Amino acid sequence: MAQFRQCPDTGLFFHKEAENLMKANAVAGVVCLLIAGILALLVVLTRWPAVHLLPADTFYMVLTAHGVCALIFWVIFFEIAILYFAGSTLLRSRLATPRWAWAGFVLMIVGAVMTMAAIFAGKSSVMMTSYVPMRAEPHFYLGLVIFAVGALIGCFVYLGTLVVAKNEKTYEGSVPLVTFGATVACIIAIFTIASGAEILIPTYLWSIGYISHIDPAMYRLIWWALGHSSQQINVSAHVAVWYLIAGVIFGARPMSEKVSRAAYLLYIFFLQLASAHHLLTDPGLSVEWKLFNTSYAMYLAVLASMIHGLTVPGAIEVAQRKKGLTNGAFEWLRKAPWDNPVFSSMFISLVGFGFLGGISGVVMGTEQISIIIHNTIYVPGHFHATVVIGTTMAWMGLTYLLIPVLFRRKMIMPQAAKLQPYVFALGMSLVAIFHMAAGTLGVARRHWDMGFAGNPLGFEYPATAYLLMGIAGVGGVIAVVGGAMFIVIAVGSLVFGEKLQKEAGLLQSFGFPLADSAYTDEKPARLPMAPSEAVEAHHDESSFEAPGTFILAMVLLVSFVIYYFINWKYLSEVWGLS
Amino acid sequence: MADENNTDEREEEKISPWQQMIDNPFLLLFIGVAMPTVFYTLWGVMEIASLPVAPY
Amino acid sequence: MTSFLPPAQKNWWAVPVGRQEIIWIAIALVWCLIMFFMMPLWHVYGNQNIANEAYKVTPAKYQAKVNEMIEKYKVREETAMKIPVVAPPDGADVYLLARLWQWYPMLELKKDVTYRLHLNSIDWNHGFSLQPVNINIQVVPGYEMVLNITPNKAGEYTIVCNEYCGIMHHSMLGKIWVKE
Numbered sequence: 095m096a097q098f099r100q101c102p103d104t105g106l107f108f109h110k111e112a113e114n115l116m117k118a119n120a121v122a123g124v125v126c127l128l129i130a131g132i133l134a135l136l137v138v139l140t141r142w143p144a145v146h147l148l149p150a151d152t153f154y155m156v157l158t159a160h161g162v163c164a165l166i167f168w169v170i171f172f173e174i175a176i177l178y179f180a181g182s183t184l185l186r187s188r189l190a191t192p193r194w195a196w197a198g199f200v201l202m203i204v205g206a207v208m209t210m211a212a213i214f215a216g217k218s219s220v221m222m223t224s225y226v227p228m229r230a231e232p233h234f235y236l237g238l239v240i241f242a243v244g245a246l247i248g249c250f251v252y253l254g255t256l257v258v259a260k261n262e263k264t265y266e267g268s269v270p271l272v273t274f275g276a277t278v279a280c281i282i283a284i285f286t287i288a289s290g291a292e293i294l295i296p297t298y299l300w301s302i303g304y305i306s307h308i309d310p311a312m313y314r315l316i317w318w319a320l321g322h323s324s325q326q327i328n329v330s331a332h333v334a335v336w337y338l339i340a341g342v343i344f345g346a347r348p349m350s351e352k353v354s355r356a357a358y359l360l361y362i363f364f365l366q367l368a369s370a371h372h373l374l375t376d377p378g379l380s381v382e383w384k385l386f387n388t389s390y391a392m393y394l395a396v397l398a399s400m401i402h403g404l405t406v407p408g409a410i411e412v413a414q415r416k417k418g419l420t421n422g423a424f425e426w427l428r429k430a431p432w433d434n435p436v437f438s439s440m441f442i443s444l445v446g447f448g449f450l451g452g453i454s455g456v457v458m459g460t461e462q463i464s465i466i467i468h469n470t471i472y473v474p475g476h477f478h479a480t481v482v483i484g485t486t487m488a489w490m491g492l493t494y495l496l497i498p499v500l501f502r503r504k505m506i507m508p509q510a511a512k513l514q515p516y517v518f519a520l521g522m523s524l525v526a527i528f529h530m531a532a533g534t535l536g537v538a539r540r541h542w543d544m545g546f547a548g549n550p551l552g553f554e555y556p557a558t559a560y561l562l563m564g565i566a567g568v569g570g571v572i573a574v575v576g577g578a579m580f581i582v583i584a585v586g587s588l589v590f591g592e593k594l595q596k597e598a599g600l601l602q603s604f605g606f607p608l609a610d611s612a613y614t615d616e617k618p619a620r621l622p623m624a625p626s627e628a629v630e631a632h633h634d635e636s637s638f639e640a641p642g643t644f645i646l647a648m649v650l651l652v653s654f655v656i657y658y659f660i661n662w663k664y665l666s667e668v669w670g671l672s
Numbered sequence: 673m674a675d676e677n678n679t680d681e682r683e684e685e686k687i688s689p690w691q692q693m694i695d696n697p698f699l700l701l702f703i704g705v706a707m708p709t710v711f712y713t714l715w716g717v718m719e720i721a722s723l724p725v726a727p728y
Numbered sequence: 729m730t731s732f733l734p735p736a737q738k739n740w741w742a743v744p745v746g747r748q749e750i751i752w753i754a755i756a757l758v759w760c761l762i763m764f765f766m767m768p769l770w771h772v773y774g775n776q777n778i779a780n781e782a783y784k785v786t787p788a789k790y791q792a793k794v795n796e797m798i799e800k801y802k803v804r805e806e807t808a809m810k811i812p813v814v815a816p817p818d819g820a821d822v823y824l825l826a827r828l829w830q831w832y833p834m835l836e837l838k839k840d841v842t843y844r845l846h847l848n849s850i851d852w853n854h855g856f857s858l859q860p861v862n863i864n865i866q867v868v869p870g871y872e873m874v875l876n877i878t879p880n881k882a883g884e885y886t887i888v889c890n891e892y893c894g895i896m897h898h899s900m901l902g903k904i905w906v907k908e
Contacts, residue, residue: 150896150898151895154895184732219895221892225852225853227851228852228893253701266734266738267734267735267738268691268695268740269695269734270730270731270733270734270735271735272732273732277697277700278700281697281700281704281705282704284704285705285708285709289713309720310869310871311720311868311870312717312720314853314866314868315717315720316713316717319712319713323708337732338731338732340731341730341731341732342730342732345730346730347730348731349748350745351737351740351741352743353745353749355694356690359690359693359694362703363707364707366704366707367707367708369708369712370712370716373716373866374778375778375864375865376866376868376871377847377868377872377873378720378723378868378871378873379780380719381777381778381779381780383715383716383719385764385767385768387711387716389764392760392761392764393761393763393764396756396760396763397756397760400756400760401752401753408748408749456763460763460766461770461778462770462774462776462778465776465778465863465864466862466863466864468864468865468866468890469857469864469866469891470857470862470890534862535862536857536860536862536888538855538888538890540892541888541892541897542897542898543899544898546898546899549899550807550808550809551901551902551903553859553886555859555860556860621733622733623733623734623735623736623738625736626736626737638746638747638748639746640748644748651755651756651759655759662770665774665776668776668861668862668863668880669863670775670876670877670878671775671776671777671863671878672775672777672779672876686739686742687738687741688742690741691740694741723783723784724783724784725783725784726783726784726789726790727783728789
């Protein structure tokens with residue numbers, strides 16, 4: 095018999111097993127974030143030319159560990175928690191096969207520990223990409239495979255939960271938009287994980303000597319179906335989190351279910367093709383393949399992101415205007431709850447992802463422009479805007495939202511929590527912007543010594559590049575401080591936060607079940623459809639519902655156009671290539 | 673339509689095929705795996721596999 | 729009324745879309761198409777494109793080709809390691825080899841002359857990153873890429889390796905001189 099409790103503050107229903115799984119996955123994710131953050135500090139302090147902290151071998155080891163821990167473990171653990179939340183809690187459904195879900199969780203932990211152990215043993219400093227024929231220790235690959243299998247089980251538990259919810263009619267009509275977004279993330283995750291297995295299992299067999307050769311070009315092709323798509327899981331999931339937070343904080347409804355879901359549909363069709371971004375200067379792939387794939391088939395997935403970029407803030411604006419904040423174009427935004435870390439994290443995630451991550455990503459993914467950007471430190475600049483400002487900040491906002499709801503603890507240090515998103519965003523924006531700038535001057539990524547000290551051939555990047563890397567270093571330290579504030583507040587709240595429910599003890603914060611008394615065997619009432627009167631009010635064909643958002647969107651577009659053509663101009667100045 | 677919130681079974685018949693597709697996670701799963709597998713992975717593998725050997 | 733409840737209409741696809749969204753989608757779609765067509769147009773009218781010429785090759789064969797070229801066109805040696813410098817004739821095939829942790833040999837080219845630059849690695853992945861012009865090409869072992877390059881400015885250029893290739897990655901440099 096599935097047991098549920100209803101959160102008295104939000105009315106959300108938590109299935110007991112799902113709740114514990116969400117907690118366990120979220121806590122595992124935050125632990126990975128903590129490790130990734132400590133490693134980040136070491137990376138930052140080494141790439142900051144004036145500090146240059148670590149020796150080369152340690153640096154490459156730490157960089158490998160940072161990449162794997164942040165880009166794979168942190169985001170995927172947290173994504174599994176989001177899937178269970180979107181599938182079980184939002185649909186008021188029991189989670190399908192909780193035992194399988196726990197098995198998946200255990201596999202993910204085992205895999206993550208195995209891979210991290212291989213890296214820290216020092217003989218697997220192959221970077222996250224582990225391009226063959228460079229060889230890591232076998233358990234580096236095996237750990238990733240085991241982790242992937244665990245995550246795959248999580249995905250199927252989610253799909254199973256959708257089936258259970260439909261069969262048991264726990265909701266009316268179609269699934270909520272947030273759940274749909276999670277489904278898209280889950281689908282992309284399944285392709286991602288399948289690609290990972292496709293390449294990492296043979297590579298594991300090669301590392302133990304069972305297979306004699308892995309083709310390096312094929313490896314790159316299939317590995318990037320893992321490496322890039324895994325970040326597209328984040329995109330789909332963090333857009334869903336934006337919609338969720340907009341709904342929770344403002345009661346905002348999607349401007350149009352049709353538009354938002356159609357945009358997600360474009361993600362399903364096209365988003366994963368962009369793995370080609372990494373192969374634009376590779377030998378052996380035709381121009382046609384590159385053009386089709388790098389542009390997500392004519393930029394249709396970019397179209398989708400631009401749509402979400404309008405409809406998420408647009409939904410907030412409509413909701414705010416309904417509350418009477420109708421003065422001028424931006425009163426709704428000025429009077430938004432900027433001191434609520436749930437909102438500020440989410441809105442910074444949205445703006446940072448669009449302006450810094452989105453624009454730079456499309457520009458660098460242009461077939462020819464990749465020539466002046468590929469493998470420079472521009473690339474980490476870009477993806478720290480997407481994955482850290484975009485995804486990680488959305489996850490942080492969600493964590494602030496869930497500490498009272500899911501963990502039943504009051505947040506500690508509310509003043510620090512208000513500040514935290516701004517500190518983190520400031521630091522990470524400096525990292526992103528100044529790495530991108532240094533990349534345009536040619537500074538290489540994954541490189542221990544931009545000064546090439548003692549090299550008989552001698553080469554010096556322009557002095558500006560050192561300055562830019564120095565500023566990025568300062569930004570990195572600020573970001574680590576912001577990240578540490580998050581960890582202290584989040585973990586501190588789980589341990590020391592005031593209990594909102596007497597059963598929410600220390601163990602319960604880390605995935606152990608609340609006492610049975612907190613739950614009932616009663617099945618939650620069916621999830622009703624959104625009330626429909628709210629929908630009708632807005633079909634005045636002559637005026638815009640969200641004029642302020644439209645202005646913001648046009649600012650984004652103009653920045654996009656200008657930056658895009660500036661890069662073509664840069665490209666046109668380099669040597670002729672054909 | 674917009675002005676009614678009617679849960680009659682008759683309503684279901686009018687639902688657009690696009691909505692039916694979006695409401696079907698397993699169809700979406702198929703599309704979401706097939707598209708990149710065909711256009712990215714298989715097409716790419718074929719191109720790399722069919723490269724000529726250096727002519728010297 | 730929120731994003732976390734089922735849509736208010738069962739048949740939500742049929743709910744009309746507001747004018748603002750339609751206009752934005754139209755604008756964004758036009759921009760997406762412009763961005764898409766910029767790429768093929770640049771292949772026709774632009775001067776910086778990567779053609780699709782590539783071959784499978786073994787390290788031994790490629791190394792032999794490089795040595796053959798060095799024998800023919802070597803003009804001097806550089807540094808204590810006596811790395812050969814090659815000055816190929818106009819329009820020649822130039823074979824550049826990447827290995828742990830060196831770009832081999834060094835090249836002396838002429839401004840505004842087009843060469844067929846062959847790139848290959850005989851061990852791991854490397855990254856051809858020509859500075860300060862900032863041209864970056866992936867070099868994959870077993871695959872020889874041919875690029876027609878036309879230097880447009882005289883000077884001394886450095887090839888940095890920008891694909892991580894092991895413990896001495898950061899020391900992997902090469903040189904190209906471009907003369908008037």
